[in-house]
Amino acid sequence: MVLNIDECIEHVIKTELLDEAVVVAICAKVKELLVDESNVIQLAAPVTVVGDVHGQFYDLIEIFRIAGQCPDTNYLFLGDYVDRGYFSVETITLLCLMKIRYPQRVHLIRGNHESRGITQSYGFYTECVRKYGSANVWKSFTDMFDYMTLSAVIDNTVFCVHGGLSPSLVHLDQIKLIDRFREIPHEGPMADLVWSDPSPSNNDFAVSPRGAGYTFGKRVAERFLDVNNVQSILRAHQLCQNGYQQLFGGIVSTVWSAPNYCYRCGNMASVLEVSDTGSQFFNVFDAAPENAKIQENNDHYNMNGESILPDYFV
Amino acid sequence: MDQWGFGVLSKKINEGPDVQKFLKSPAYKELDRLLVLFASVVHGHQCPKAASNANAAKLVNMISLMSDTLDQTPLEPGQHRFGNPGFKTFWNAIVEKRTQLVESCLSKPESEENINELSVYLVFSLGSQVRLDYGTGHELSFLAFVGGLYRLNHFELNGPDILLLFKSYLDMTQKSIIRFTLEPAGSHGVWGLDDHFHIPYILGAAQFADIHDSASDSKYPGDVPKPSSVTNSHIVNDNKEKNLFFDAISFIYTVKSGPFFAHSPMLYDISGLPSWYKIANGLIKMYRAEVLGKFPVVQHFGFGTLYQWQ
Numbered sequence: 237m238v239l240n241i242d243e244c245i246e247h248v249i250k251t252e253l254l255d256e257a258v259v260v261a262i263c264a265k266v267k268e269l270l271v272d273e274s275n276v277i278q279l280a281a282p283v284t285v286v287g288d289v290h291g292q293f294y295d296l297i298e299i300f301r302i303a304g305q306c307p308d309t310n311y312l313f314l315g316d317y318v319d320r321g322y323f324s325v326e327t328i329t330l331l332c333l334m335k336i337r338y339p340q341r342v343h344l345i346r347g348n349h350e351s352r353g354i355t356q357s358y359g360f361y362t363e364c365v366r367k368y369g370s371a372n373v374w375k376s377f378t379d380m381f382d383y384m385t386l387s388a389v390i391d392n393t394v395f396c397v398h399g400g401l402s403p404s405l406v407h408l409d410q411i412k413l414i415d416r417f418r419e420i421p422h423e424g425p426m427a428d429l430v431w432s433d434p435s436p437s438n439n440d441f442a443v444s445p446r447g448a449g450y451t452f453g454k455r456v457a458e459r460f461l462d463v464n465n466v467q468s469i470l471r472a473h474q475l476c477q478n479g480y481q482q483l484f485g486g487i488v489s490t491v492w493s494a495p496n497y498c499y500r501c502g503n504m505a506s507v508l509e510v511s512d513t514g515s516q517f518f519n520v521f522d523a524a525p526e527n528a529k530i531q532e533n534n535d536h537y538n539m540n541g542e543s544i545l546p547d548y549f550v
Numbered sequence: 551m552d553q554w555g556f557g558v559l560s561k562k563i564n565e566g567p568d569v570q571k572f573l574k575s576p577a578y579k580e581l582d583r584l585l586v587l588f589a590s591v592v593h594g595h596q597c598p599k600a601a602s603n604a605n606a607a608k609l610v611n612m613i614s615l616m617s618d619t620l621d622q623t624p625l626e627p628g629q630h631r632f633g634n635p636g637f638k639t640f641w642n643a644i645v646e647k648r649t650q651l652v653e654s655c656l657s658k659p660e661s662e663e664n665i666n667e668l669s670v671y672l673v674f675s676l677g678s679q680v681r682l683d684y685g686t687g688h689e690l691s692f693l694a695f696v697g698g699l700y701r702l703n704h705f706e707l708n709g710p711d712i713l714l715l716f717k718s719y720l721d722m723t724q725k726s727i728i729r730f731t732l733e734p735a736g737s738h739g740v741w742g743l744d745d746h747f748h749i750p751y752i753l754g755a756a757q758f759a760d761i762h763d764s765a766s767d768s769k770y771p772g773d774v775p776k777p778s779s780v781t782n783s784h785i786v787n788d789n790k791e792k793n794l795f796f797d798a799i800s801f802i803y804t805v806k807s808g809p810f811f812a813h814s815p816m817l818y819d820i821s822g823l824p825s826w827y828k829i830a831n832g833l834i835k836m837y838r839a840e841v842l843g844k845f846p847v848v849q850h851f852g853f854g855t856l857y858q859w860q
Contacts, residue, residue, distance in 0.1 A: 290739065291739070319738075319739060319741075320737060320738065320739020320740065320741065321739055321740060322740045322812045322813075322815065357738065357844065357846070358737075358738050358739065358741070359738050359739050359740065359741030359742070362741045363741060366815075422565075422566075445678070445680045445681050446681075447846065447849060474631060474632075475631070475632050475733060476631050476632065477629075477630065477631065477632050477731075478629070481629075481631050490631070496807065498734070498737060498739045498740060498745065498806075498813070499740065499806045499807055499808045499812070499813035500745065500805045500806040500807070500813070501632070501731075501733075503632070527807075527808050527812075528807065528808050528809070530808065530809050530812045544819060545819050545820070545822075545823070546816070546819075546832075546836065548832040548833070548835040548836040548839070549819075549820060549823060549828060549829070549832035549836075
């Protein structure tokens with residue numbers, strides 16, 4: 237299938253769903269681009285880093301308004317594109333289209349929600365079936381997720397990952413050896429990268445209350461920076477009231493990019509702008525005004541006119 | 551204090567496949583039976599203002615005492631990632647008082663073992679002091695607590711008292727969520743039924759309809775609102791004190807902004823159903839699958855003699 241990327245983007249911006257066959261072709265194309273990426277991609281500043289978006293499509297559009305349109309601004313997304321929000325399909329579709337359009341200027345790394353298992357529980361599967369009447373696009377998207385890379389390093393200085401560190405990964409070269417082309421496992425180094433959190437209450441690694449990954453303390457973070465000769469760790473994965481949080485004297489930062497998370501948390505969001513001089517600026521923003529004006533267009537039925545009630549109620 | 555440091559209940563659900571064993575356990579059967587039983591007895595009743603007898607009043611007073619403790623707990627000043635760690639202070643205060651709190655609900659002497667188990671379910675029903683969040687796993691712990699007291703004959707079962715107990719708990723929890731900005735535990739975002747609660751929807755729908763009989767007329771006193779009125783703020787306000795479904799809906803309006811169909815599509819779709827009978831039964835089926843049947847939710851449930859693993 238020949239894809240007209242610009243035309244597809246125009247539709248998606250208007251939250252018009254693309255045909256199933258087009259989505260399948262987009263995912264296939266993105267896989268071709270992702271398959272060659274290293275598990276640790278090397279990026280050059282300037283680049284703008286985006287944390288969790290979780291299907292908040294209008295807030296993603298707001299990010300481009302605030303931090304610049306592609307390709308004028310380079311983007312690194314830290315994962316968790318889908319689940320929880322109302323527009324995960326639109327969000328991941330647009331990001332895939334941008335990746336195809338500007339493969340060297342848009343980078344997508346994998347979050348713990350880019351997974352078959354998690355998306356079946358946290359909304360993306362439900363949303364795909366509601367919007368498309370079948371799980372076919374969910375299957376295409378989740379197959380594509382297996383190709384997403386796991387981390388990035390900006391200017392040999394900032395290590396970027398969705399969740400955090402792993403006790404099995406001391407050196408960046410060890411990350412490069414992971415066979416990432418698979419569903420996110422329940423445990424092990426790949427799971428840790430997408431699940432772990434920093435914790436001010438322990439110095440070393442400790443069991444995570446999430447039931448996956450670890451919590452890691454300041455000493456672990458310092459050792460990682462030292463061994464790998466980088467200056468800081470940038471990650472997403474945790475809601476922050478102010479849109480970002482800096483820990484351990486600034487060597488670990490969390491960037492969170494879903495404002496008023498799930499229409500309720502009242503939190504701010506941010507993106508981190510890393511300039512070519514190495515300076516870093518958290519550009520903080522609030523929920524996009526469009527969120528309040530979303531028009532209802534399904535009225536309990538999907539695009540095929542079928543009821544979208546869960547089976548429990550049928 | 552470690553989640554399992556009470557040394558009273560045992561953690562049995564440690565990995566995904568353990569859920570299948572849980573679904574065959576005596577504990578599961580009992581929790582399911584209690585939920586259906588409570589949903590059966592609330593039909594035809596509005597939430598009352600006071601307990602019907604002294605034993606139920608003891609329980610309501612105990613929740614009100616916890617609620618007072620919550621009000622007196624100071625927030626922790628300074629910058630926090632999201633939830634306020636003052637919640638830990640509240641949680642620890644209830645841990646300290648847990649035995650007295652349970653004892654204050656008893657209508658007759660009770661074994662130390664049972665009091666200890668009940669007290670752990672009570673503490674776990676507040677939310678997680680580690681993650682500063684609250685979700686249906688904590689709500690399940692309250693079901694276990696109330697169900698345990700009922701099974702040990704500390705209060706007599708009737709619809710209005712069950713409604714009052716669950717409403718008192720719901721009120722306290724809603725206050726706690728707002729005061730300490732507790733995160734939704736394991737939230738499905740807009741694609742879940744609700745960020746925190748499930749049982750109030752079951753009991754509220756069951757107030758309007760007999761869950762065992764689709765043909766019977768509602769015994770609910772006063773007007774039964776249509777399910778579709780969840781988007782009508784006047785009707786929600788008029789019913790929130792009398793009915794748990796509308797109480798929970800009303801809370802959504804206080805914490806969420808934006809269009810109802812977008813922030814709560816599941817409830818919006820359910821509101822298109824013609825009968826509360828269908829809604830109540832659907833919600834019970836959904837509870838079995840999405841709460842009792844989900845590893846992330848039930849992994850924290852503790853087992854002992856009241857709720858047995860085998």
